[in-house]
Amino acid sequence: MNTQTRKVTSRGRVVTNPKRFTPxxxxxxxxxxxxxxxxxxxxxxxxxKRPMGxxxxxxxxxxxxxxxxxxxxxxSDEADDDQPPKKIPRTISRSQFDELExxxxxxxxxxxxxxxxxxxxxxxxxxxxTASRINYESTPVNSGHNLYKLIGKDISDFSAKLNYxxxxxxxxxxxxLNRLAASCLSIKTTSIEQFxxxxxxxxxxxxxxxxxxxxxxxxxxxxxxARQVLRVLYKPDELTSxxxxxxxxxxxxxxxxxxxxxxxxxxxxxxxxxxxxxxxxFFNVCLRRKLVNFLCYxxxxxxxKQKIYEQEQQILNNNDGNTNPTPPxxxxx
DNA sequence: TACACTACCGACAATTAGGG
DNA sequence: CCCTAATTGTCGGTAGTGTA
Numbered sequence: 001m002n003t004q005t006r007k008v009t010s011r012g013r014v015v016t017n018p019k020r021f022t023p024x025x026x027x028x029x030x031x032x033x034x035x036x037x038x039x040x041x042x043x044x045x046x047x048x049k050r051p052m053g054x055x056x057x058x059x060x061x062x063x064x065x066x067x068x069x070x071x072x073x074x075x076s077d078e079a080d081d082d083q084p085p086k087k088i089p090r091t092i093s094r095s096q097f098d099e100l101e102x103x104x105x106x107x108x109x110x111x112x113x114x115x116x117x118x119x120x121x122x123x124x125x126x127x128x129x130t131a132s133r134i135n136y137e138s139t140p141v142n143s144g145h146n147l148y149k150l151i152g153k154d155i156s157d158f159s160a161k162l163n164y165x166x167x168x169x170x171x172x173x174x175x176x177l178n179r180l181a182a183s184c185l186s187i188k189t190t191s192i193e194q195f196x197x198x199x200x201x202x203x204x205x206x207x208x209x210x211x212x213x214x215x216x217x218x219x220x221x222x223x224x225x226a227r228q229v230l231r232v233l234y235k236p237d238e239l240t241s242x243x244x245x246x247x248x249x250x251x252x253x254x255x256x257x258x259x260x261x262x263x264x265x266x267x268x269x270x271x272x273x274x275x276x277x278x279x280x281x282f283f284n285v286c287l288r289r290k291l292v293n294f295l296c297y298x299x300x301x302x303x304x305k306q307k308i309y310e311q312e313q314q315i316l317n318n319n320d321g322n323t324n325p326t327p328p329x330x331x332x333x
Numbered sequence: 334t335a336c337a338c339t340a341c342c343g344a345c346a347a348t349t350a351g352g353g
Numbered sequence: 354c355c356c357t358a359a360t361t362g363t364c365g366g367t368a369g370t371g372t373a
């Protein structure tokens with residue numbers, strides 16, 4: 001672990017040998033010369049959704065196609081290179097062969113005495129032999145038999161794998177749906193009421209911070225109240241450069257001061273009269289996510305302001321460089 | 334005054350990479 | 354596999370502005 005290179009990502013994490021492509025990174029580590037434009041289009045149209053035709057399936061089909069192309073000289077004369085799906089009707093024709101087979105068998109039973117057959121009938125009889133009776137003669141016809149056998153085996157293998165993949169995906173999907181249903185149920189029942197203290201638990205009437213009672217802050221809901229309390233407890237630069245206190249310490253950003261965060265918990269709990277035993281769950285279920293986003297927005301807003309400020313400074317400097325004589329004023333807001 | 338349009342902001346969902 | 358923080362896109366609400 002120590003031998004690995006460590007660096008701080010743009011997201012502010014300490015990373016050892018990053019392997020995966022992130023949306024913010026400019027060059028995805030793939031050697032293909034597929035245009036990035038295409039990737040962007042896919043992502044834009046259906047963000048996060050994988051196209052239905054996965055590479056796995058296509059590669060499997062392409063293997064079949066490759067085998068079919070071995071002696072596929074018969075009618076593959078022109079412009080077929082661009083149309084791989086053309087191979088699909090082949091399998092259908094094979095099933096049609098099977099139907100013909102049945103018909104021919106029934107008809108042959110009635111016409112066994114007929115010794116002279118036309119050319120079409122001969123070829124049909126040869127096709128019939130491929131299913132059950134294999135003749136290993138080194139004729140072009142037999143190579144066709146082998147090819148059909150290979151195709152048939154490949155298709156059956158492929159369908160078996162496809163069934164297996166489908167089963168596993170359905171299982172995963174079912175698990176996810178179950179989890180989603182459970183979380184929906186939990187969301188439905190997670191109103192703040194269920195965390196409120198039902199007993200006559202004592203609550204503080206004031207949570208003081210530098211002479212200001214935090215419980216006096218008015219807000220339309222607990223989310224807004226939490227944000228306002230954080231704005232009171234922490235300076236703007238602390239909010240923009242920190243993350244919520246947690247047990248994880250692998251992030252490069254420092255955590256918000258724990259002492260004041262305990263005061264924050266006290267304020268929220270007393271403001272909304274949440275049971276002491278249920279507060280942890282309330283915070284994790286109802287508040288934490290909102291506050292994480294809040295800190296992100298603070299950072300975003302700060303960066304935006306800073307960019308504007310830098311641009312203004314640049315413009316001021318340019319003006320000073322041109323017309324100059326007065327030094328920059330420090331009350332430029 | 335009412336309506337339409339635009340821009341902005343906050344909240345949220347989806348997704349990512351990395352760690353436990 | 355599940356958790357986290359971080360990033361990005363989308364949606365709804367709202368304020369500001371212009372016009373009939």
